[in-house]
Amino acid sequence: MLTVGGVISFRGLFNWLNPYVYVPTMLVAPIFQILLFVYIGRSAGVGTDAFYLVGNAVQYASIPCLFAMANTIAGERWTQTLGIVLSTPANRVALFVGRSLPVIANGWFVAMFSLFVGGWVLGVDLPVSAWPGIALTIAIASASCTGLGLLQAALALRVRSTAVLSNIVFGVLLVFTGTNVALDSLPEWMATAGRLMPLTHAIEACREVVAGASLSAVAPLLLREGLIGAVFAVLGLAALRWVEAESRRHATLELQ
Amino acid sequence: MRGFMRGARVLGVGWILQLKILAVSAFDGILNIIYPLFFATTALLMFRQSGDPQALVYAGLGAAVMGTWSAMATSASGALQGQRWQGTLELLVTAPTRVALAVLPITAALATVALYSLVATLIWGRVLFGIEVHIASPLAFAVALLVTLASLATFGFLLSVTVVRYRTGWALGNLLEYPGWLLCGFLVPLDLFPEWVRVIARALPPTWGMDAIRAAAAGLDPWFDIAVCAGLGVGYAALGAFLSERLIDSARRHATLALT
Numbered sequence: 001m002l003t004v005g006g007v008i009s010f011r012g013l014f015n016w017l018n019p020y021v022y023v024p025t026m027l028v029a030p031i032f033q034i035l036l037f038v039y040i041g042r043s044a045g046v047g048t049d050a051f052y053l054v055g056n057a058v059q060y061a062s063i064p065c066l067f068a069m070a071n072t073i074a075g076e077r078w079t080q081t082l083g084i085v086l087s088t089p090a091n092r093v094a095l096f097v098g099r100s101l102p103v104i105a106n107g108w109f110v111a112m113f114s115l116f117v118g119g120w121v122l123g124v125d126l127p128v129s130a131w132p133g134i135a136l137t138i139a140i141a142s143a144s145c146t147g148l149g150l151l152q153a154a155l156a157l158r159v160r161s162t163a164v165l166s167n168i169v170f171g172v173l174l175v176f177t178g179t180n181v182a183l184d185s186l187p188e189w190m191a192t193a194g195r196l197m198p199l200t201h202a203i204e205a206c207r208e209v210v211a212g213a214s215l216s217a218v219a220p221l222l223l224r225e226g227l228i229g230a231v232f233a234v235l236g237l238a239a240l241r242w243v244e245a246e247s248r249r250h251a252t253l254e255l256q
Numbered sequence: 257m258r259g260f261m262r263g264a265r266v267l268g269v270g271w272i273l274q275l276k277i278l279a280v281s282a283f284d285g286i287l288n289i290i291y292p293l294f295f296a297t298t299a300l301l302m303f304r305q306s307g308d309p310q311a312l313v314y315a316g317l318g319a320a321v322m323g324t325w326s327a328m329a330t331s332a333s334g335a336l337q338g339q340r341w342q343g344t345l346e347l348l349v350t351a352p353t354r355v356a357l358a359v360l361p362i363t364a365a366l367a368t369v370a371l372y373s374l375v376a377t378l379i380w381g382r383v384l385f386g387i388e389v390h391i392a393s394p395l396a397f398a399v400a401l402l403v404t405l406a407s408l409a410t411f412g413f414l415l416s417v418t419v420v421r422y423r424t425g426w427a428l429g430n431l432l433e434y435p436g437w438l439l440c441g442f443l444v445p446l447d448l449f450p451e452w453v454r455v456i457a458r459a460l461p462p463t464w465g466m467d468a469i470r471a472a473a474a475g476l477d478p479w480f481d482i483a484v485c486a487g488l489g490v491g492y493a494a495l496g497a498f499l500s501e502r503l504i505d506s507a508r509r510h511a512t513l514a515l516t
């Protein structure tokens with residue numbers, strides 16, 4: 001259920017595995033997001049290319065993580081298999097955590113690709129010695145963001161327009177997580193909110209690793225990132241259980 | 257003259273109908289207004305760091321117009337695929353009028369939603385960031401704005417008919433969003449780009465529209481930019497009309513309109 005079920009559902013539900021979708025939305029779009037903010041930074045005369053490169057590459061992991069987890073529900077509804085899936089006696093934790101594993105791997109790949117290609121395009125020097133730390137940081141970021149995605153999957157049991165929901169959550173993460181404006185430069189309430197969101201600490205840690213910090217130096221940030229992701233994942237699983245029960249009770253599973 | 261009036265009526269009725277549909281669409285209606293606000297907020301926060309009030313005004317105006325591109329690039333690319341999903345594409349192309357007159361109202365309605373996005377972002381900038389955009393020539397500003405939106409509608413029309421046989425046209429639209437924001441001079445002066453990038457930027461109507469809007473706001477002469485923007489818009493409309501006949505005829509001849 002955890003591994004085979006997860007992979008099968010990932011292949012079945014996500015139409016972006018089609019290269020005509022995957023390449024433009026997962027591989028090319030993040031490069032342009034990076035370029036957009038690098039050039040806005042240059043235009044405004046603030047930040048460095050490396051600052052925007054790292055922030056946007058890591059933040060873009062949220063696209064595959066959020067959309068894929070919302071699709072865990074919306075995709076099943078679209079193919080009219082949601083009722084069948086939720087009428088099985090499968091363990092729900094194994095079912096949904098299994099579905100999140102390929103999502104984490106995909107989010108990691110998209111962010112790593114964006115960072116590598118974005119760095120190459122912009123000529124930002126990312127030392128070879130930093131890449132293991134970057135890879136670990138981005139893996140934690142993807143997992144943490146997928147935790148938020150699980151909560152979103154629960155909302156998808158009630159919200160019909162999951163694409164709208166995912167886009168809004170993506171936008172909130174873009175503004176609040178220090179992707180393009182360091183937390184110190186944000187209004188205090190925004191910085192406080194940002195510190196409770198996934199990606200914030202991972203972005204900060206990744207910037208430090210790129211600047212030469214060791215993994216042990218950024219371990220507290222990574223621990224906080226992992227903890228936030230775990231809290232969201234637990235909340236998401238609990239919400240999924242509760243909303244599923246409510247949907248059965250009120251016959252609103254298909255939202256028709 | 258009768259033919260012109262009939263065409264204008266098809267456009268007008270189609271525009272109102274499509275506007276009603278968009279008004280209740282969470283994705284093409286509501287999100288197209290909200291989504292650019294996140295990027296505008298981020299950009300304004302970045303410009304605020306520079307400490308230059310004039311830079312913030314520059315960004316405030318650019319961020320407001322930025323959303324118009326967003327509404328068009330993403331939604332227009334998927335417009336005909338949306339009709340296909342609803343099962344209305346065949347009805348649209350077999351309507352007893354030119355395909356262009358049936359499709360253009362869709363992108364004209366999207367451009368109208370883009371106007372909402374622009375106004376929303378201007379209000380957002382004023383309320384949250386205290387940005388006061390002084391408009392020195394209101395008439396020229398209004399003309400520049402309307403011409404920009406009209407040329408965006410024709411650009412979107414060209415985009416929508418070009419990808420009619422591309423099943424995942426919406427992905428292409430998603431891809432175009434960032435390059436458009438980058439190239440049209442909304443927040444980044446074209447001087448920062450290499451010459452070959454500037455050539456591409458100059459082929460896009462919003463680049464000229466943005467220049468015209470800034471010039472009108474600053475009290476400079478915007479009419480040349482408005483004229484080029486309008487000319488490009490007409491050019492894209494003519495190309496779109498030509499392609500719509502060719503591509504859709506071809507799709508009908510090869511029975512590939514439904515792409516099933």
